[in-house]
Amino acid sequence: MKKVLLCGAAIAALGSSAGALAQESDKGVCYIIDSEPGEEQLLCYPGKRILVSGSRSGGLRLDDYTGASTVLDSETLEQRQVRDVAEVLRDVPGVAVSGIAGQTQIRLRGSEGNHVLVLVDGIEVSDPFGGEFDFGTLQAEPGGYVEVLRGPQSALYGSDAIGGVVAYQSGTHRGVTGRIEAGTQGTLNGAARYGAMGTGWDVSLSAVAVTTDGEPNAIGGARDIGRDSYTLSGKGSVAVGDTLTLRGVARYIRTEGDYNEQDFDPASPTFGYVIDSPDTTYENEAIYALAGVNLATFDGRWTHDLSAQIADITRDTFGLFGRTSGSEGDRLKASYVSALQFADMHHLTFAADWERERFRNTDPFGFAFGGREEIENVGLVGEYRYDGERFDLSAALRHDINDRFANETTYRIGAGYRIFEDTRLRASIGSGIKNPGFYELFGFIDGRFIGNADLRPEKSTGWEVGVDQDFANGDIRLSATWFDSELENEIFTDYPAPTFVATPANRDTESSRKGLELSASARLAETVTLDAAYTWLDAEEDGVTEVRRPSHIASAALNWTAADDSASATLVVRHNGAAEDLAFTDPSFIPVRVTLEEYTLVNLAATYRLSERFELFGRVENLLDDRYQQVFSFVSPGRSAVLGLRASF
Known part of the structure; x- marks a missing residue:
């Protein structure tokens, strides 16, 4: 041959x-x-390694990126037996996770949950109605991996990227892989993936099902909070001749689950607390699709990429007598990217994005504004990169033309310098922007939350400096990053007299976010690796500590893999420091500040290869059965265990 x-x-x-x-x-x-x-x-x-989301040109080498980034590769996700992607994000510096039934948020460097741009196979997946993505709906697929860019990225991606970008890639697969597992709390999960590739083409199909009866999440409650989540996805590409490539991505997600309401009876001793609420459920459904064409000219040095994508999200809640609330949001987006590489180390990129978001409240009782609203935006991006042997430089400028808000220009400048073979310094500065969402502009429920159509976009400016140090011929890497940012026009919830009804407003003062991110990865022996991360955060809004942002977050993952890959074991320890939160325990509905206690989660996962094609695996999550609250009054699950079988053909 x-x-x-x-x-x-x-x-x-x-x-x-x-x-x-x-x-x-x-x-x-x-x-x-x-x-x-x-x-x-x-x-x-x-x-x-390639960082796909780090440039509009389609990717750059991870070692050339001038900001702080983390890649959780498919091997890492498999070793830790990740099912909910949000959980593994706890192992990334600068990330805080908080979740309840029906909504899981992440916050990057103290930003809000809606300040993080989320991409799944290149598709922007946030809900246009709420302005953010529910990470509880993102299930890990065999072969998938995650990229996290920390710091303002609006110069590349526009609104929503004040805190950074989380990009999930489903990867490219060959053959058939499947897994099935069962465990405590009525857990039954399954996943299957098929992939094939040939000369100039590839295709991958995937299905994931996650179902559990759950546990009570009310203090002293007895009602189990279960969940069923289903994901179907497919992607593929085909080369037409030597220079033209077509690609497509599609994804369908449906999540059904139980949730408990808070007690808002002023005469009740549990006023403001979560209580068992029989027959309250939610349904979330999302459809995503992308189609693109890429033309490579001048021996691949000048590429032209044209793509169109859609996102359609519906969310509904139900009670004893039927539907109680709902929302619809859809996004249509088209992008053109022209990327030129010259003299090997210089990269020049131009991008143009057109986006239309539509949304409406589907409240069945007519207590909320139900008209359909839309926002159109055009973004123009210029990006330059120099990738040298020792010195790297990046600069990006974006101008957004919006039909509802004032036009804005954002920027990002970064540099990296390898002062020694094993030591690299990096620094960057940039700005970000976040446009108000539907419920902030037009309200949610009349008499409970009133919208404010005069809201202005939030704006942020931030900088960072960092160092990456390798030891032992690259077997050990230590990284440290200091970051500092300020947020203007922060949107907060006000309770103005005389009605004291909640309504959003822009702050006149600046909010500050600064902190230190540390990470370490080490090969301790031929078969043993260690990954660790720590974040110290100081986030203040108008001089007061921001809620659900612990000052201290840490994690460590110790993995052993047999030399012949016949077995492996991974121990993961995740610590979440104490955090402030808001409790609505006063009949005026003006929130009271409370402290959520610190907690530590210990997970243990192991695999054993039965044969060339079959593998037995199991894991225990929250091994110490720690009882904790990520959000005030919502009790998170205790210890759970599963056992499963994986097959590959």
Whole structure:
């Protein structure tokens, strides 16, 4: 057979498939990626991971990125047996996670939950109505991985990216992989994935089901809070000739679950607390799709990419007598990206985004404004990158033209310098913007939350400095980043006299967020690795500590893998420091500040290979059965255990 060796620039020519493979490749390892009669293609990687979301040009080497970033590769997700992607984000510096039934939020560097842009296979997935993404609906698929960019990214992506970007990639798969598991609390989960690829094409199909009877989440409650979540997804690409590539992505998510309401009876001793609420349920449904075409000219040095994507999200809640609330939001977006590489190290990119978001409140009782509103935005982006041997430079400028709010210009400038072979300094500064959401502009429930159509966008400016230090020929890496940012026009909930009805407003004062992020990764032995992270955060709004943002967050993951890959075990410890929250325990509905106690979660996961195709696995989550609250009065689940079987063909 004739073997064709593809290296260096040839990797980029493989497009999105190569980017997905490169994230988990090892230095000096070659892979057979395709075969035809009489020919094999052998792909060798130089050991450089690709950060797909770090540039509008379609990706850059992780070591060339001038900001703070983290990649949780597919191997990491498999070792920790991640099912809810939100849980593994606790292992990323600068990330705080808080979740209840029906809504799981993450906050990056003390920003709000709606200040984080979330991409899934390149699709913007936030709900246009609420302005943020419910991470409780994102289930990990076999072969999937996560990228996290910390710090303002509006210069690349526009509104929503004040705190940063979380990008989930489903990866590219070959063959058939499936898993099924069952455990305590009536848990029954399953996942299956099929993938194939050939000369110039690839396709992947995936299905994930997560179901549990749950546990009570009210203090002293008896009602189990269960959940069923289903995800169907597919992606593929095909090369038409030597220069043209077509691609498509589709994803359907449906989540059904129970939830408990808060007691708002002023005469009740549990006023403001979560109580058992029989027959209260929610349903969330989301449809996402993307189609794109990429044209490579001048031997791949000048690419033109045109894409269109849609997101359609509906959310409904139900009570004893039927539907009690609901919302609809949809987003239509088109993007053109022209990326030019010249003199090997220079990259110049132009991007144009058009976006239309529509939303409406579907309150069945008519107590809320039910008209359909929409916002259109055009964003123009210019980006320059220099990727040198020792010095890296990046600069981006974006101008947004909005039909409801004032036009805005955001920027980001970063630089990295390798002062020694094992020591790299980096620094960046940038600005961000977040437009108000539907319920902030037009209200949610009349008499309970009144909208404010005069709200202004929130604006942020932030900077960071960091250092990455390698030891022992790269077996140990330590990273430290100091960040500092200020937020203007922060939207908060006011309770003006004489009615004291809640309504949003912009603050006249600035809010500050600063902190230190530390991370370490080490190969302690040939079969043992350790990953650790710590964050110290000082986030204040108008001089008062921001809620649900612990000052201290830490995690550590210790993994052992047998030399022949026949078995593995992973111990993960996650600590969440004490945090402030708001409690509505006063009949005036003006919130009272309370403190959520610190908690520590210990998870243990293990696998054993039964044969070449079958693997037995199991895990215990919250091993110490810690009882804790991520949100005031909502008790999070205790200890759980599952046992499962994985098969690959």
